[in-house]
Amino acid sequence: MEKIDLIVSAPHFYTMTGNGVGYMADTAMAVDGGKIKAIAPAGEILKSYSAHHLIDGKDHLVLPGFIDGHMHMTDGLLRGLAQDTSNWMMHGIAPFQLKMDEQGAALGGELAVAEGMAAGTTTFGEFSNMNPALLKFMDKTGVRCQMTVKIREAEERIYDPGELYVFDQGLGQTTLNQCLDAHDHWQGAGNGRITILFGPQGPDFVSKQLLLKIRRLAMERNCRIHMHVQQGDRETAQMVNRYGQRPIAFLDQMGYLDAHLIAVHLTDAKESEAALVAKRGASMILCSGSIGIIDGIVPPAKAFQDAGGNVALGSDQAPGNNCHNIFNEMKLTALFNKILYQDPEVMPAWKVLRMATIEGAKALGLHEEIGTLEPGKQADFITINLATPSMAPVYTEPMRNMVPNLVYSARGNEVSTVVVNGQVLYENGHYHTLDLTKILERANLYAQQLGPRAADTFWKINGANAQLMRTHRL
Numbered sequence: 001m002e003k004i005d006l007i008v009s010a011p012h013f014y015t016m017t018g019n020g021v022g023y024m025a026d027t028a029m030a031v032d033g034g035k036i037k038a039i040a041p042a043g044e045i046l047k048s049y050s051a052h053h054l055i056d057g058k059d060h061l062v063l064p065g066f067i068d069g070h071m072h073m074t075d076g077l078l079r080g081l082a083q084d085t086s087n088w089m090m091h092g093i094a095p096f097q098l099k100m101d102e103q104g105a106a107l108g109g110e111l112a113v114a115e116g117m118a119a120g121t122t123t124f125g126e127f128s129n130m131n132p133a134l135l136k137f138m139d140k141t142g143v144r145c146q147m148t149v150k151i152r153e154a155e156e157r158i159y160d161p162g163e164l165y166v167f168d169q170g171l172g173q174t175t176l177n178q179c180l181d182a183h184d185h186w187q188g189a190g191n192g193r194i195t196i197l198f199g200p201q202g203p204d205f206v207s208k209q210l211l212l213k214i215r216r217l218a219m220e221r222n223c224r225i226h227m228h229v230q231q232g233d234r235e236t237a238q239m240v241n242r243y244g245q246r247p248i249a250f251l252d253q254m255g256y257l258d259a260h261l262i263a264v265h266l267t268d269a270k271e272s273e274a275a276l277v278a279k280r281g282a283s284m285i286l287c288s289g290s291i292g293i294i295d296g297i298v299p300p301a302k303a304f305q306d307a308g309g310n311v312a313l314g315s316d317q318a319p320g321n322n323c324h325n326i327f328n329e330m331k332l333t334a335l336f337n338k339i340l341y342q343d344p345e346v347m348p349a350w351k352v353l354r355m356a357t358i359e360g361a362k363a364l365g366l367h368e369e370i371g372t373l374e375p376g377k378q379a380d381f382i383t384i385n386l387a388t389p390s391m392a393p394v395y396t397e398p399m400r401n402m403v404p405n406l407v408y409s410a411r412g413n414e415v416s417t418v419v420v421n422g423q424v425l426y427e428n429g430h431y432h433t434l435d436l437t438k439i440l441e442r443a444n445l446y447a448q449q450l451g452p453r454a455a456d457t458f459w460k461i462n463g464a465n466a467q468l469m470r471t472h473r474l
């Protein structure tokens with residue numbers, strides 16, 4: 001009998017292999033050296049292998065860990081400060097964000113990791129300024145991290161509606177250098193758990209010249225570019241005023257739309273524009289909750305998929321959709337699209353579960369390592385407690401109801417175990433690699449200091465939330 005690190009057994013496995021959800025009953029999975037060694041009927045595995053660590057998933061289902069493809073975890077301390085406003089970026093978040101330092105940003109990231117992990121996220125797709133403290137935290141915590149380092153050339157300040165951004169070449173070069181430096185030092189760190197991508201903030205925030213330079217450097221390093229694309233009428237107006245072209249047409253002409261591009265949001269894209277991005281081979285990240293709250297829009301993910309494109313899910317930021325929870329994103333994605341198309345068969349539960357796992361992995365270029373449970377892949381998986389009010393009762397005949405319940409009913413507290421690279425990070429409400437009490441204490445302390453620092457600008461701008469405060473609505 002072969003000695004290995006870990007065996008997990010359960011009555012239900014959703015491996016996400018094939019074109020559906022890859023269901024297997026009464027199964028066990030053998031894990032060794034951080035990788036999946038075998039997955040087969042439980043009797044077979046238990047006959048062939050012995051492990052010092054056994055996860056007995058009685059009353060549980062097992063599935064790949066969730067992939068949160070696009071997050072701004074460094075805004076984690078700004079939760080609840082920028083909703084219900086029609087000028088989210090400049091009037092909602094900017095007064096607070098501009099007063100946040102690197103330490104606060106890293107702390108927001110710690111809070112986001114704690115939140116996401118407890119709700120089954122194993123891959124965190126962060127998009128932010130280079131933040132070494134946050135990367136060190138992710139490394140230590142054991143999560144998988146795809147870190148996109150933000151490259152920005154537009155001066156960081158509050159712009160009036162319609163005002164063209166002012167480019168600062170020095171800022172562009174500095175942020176590009178930070179990205180290159182991160183790639184040199186962090187790519188493949190943590191036993192391959194950490195990957196670094198190039199992150200021009202958007203075609204409007206970076207000059208044409210710098211966009212071309214970023215693309216050349218990313219190609220040289222065989223690295224993907226993760227960028228906000230057509231993320232609202234604000235971006236479209238910037239591009240039309242500067243270049244006389246809508247963002248997607250502009251990027252297409254530059255040769256930017258191909259398999260190296262991960263396009264986030266497409267909020268203001270027409271269905272035909274989304275289909276063009278998909279046909280050129282780029283992937284999309286859909287942040288249903290965030291774009292719903294910030295813009296009141298359902299992005300054209302269905303058109304993107306219909307054109308053959310892969311779509312990942314992303315929670316974006318705590319001051320946008322207000323949480324880092326992929327259960328929330330799955331439900332909103334299914335629901336919003338049904339409402340948009342007035343068709344309950346659009347975006348079924350199995351489809352959004354694939355977006356949160358294997359299709360998400362494909363979109364991010366991580367499908368060789370994660371996204372399904374099969375031999376040779378990294379052991380990133382979660383177990384879900386079926387003995388919970390939101391998952392009960394369980395049907396297996398004539399249909400299985402667990403996938404619809406995961407998407408429409410579960411909230412995240414059903415997650416019992418979270419494993420990345422074969423290492424148990426979270427178990428029955430306990431974190432093994434982070435101290436939640438300390439994170440919460442520090443987060444609250446920081447918030448008490450940040451609020452007063454942002455107050456002047458907040459009241460001066462007198463945005464929607466300032467008015468809600470003045471009229472005792474908050």
Ligand SMILES: [Zn+2]
Nearest residue numbers: 072127228316
């Ligand atoms: Zn974003």
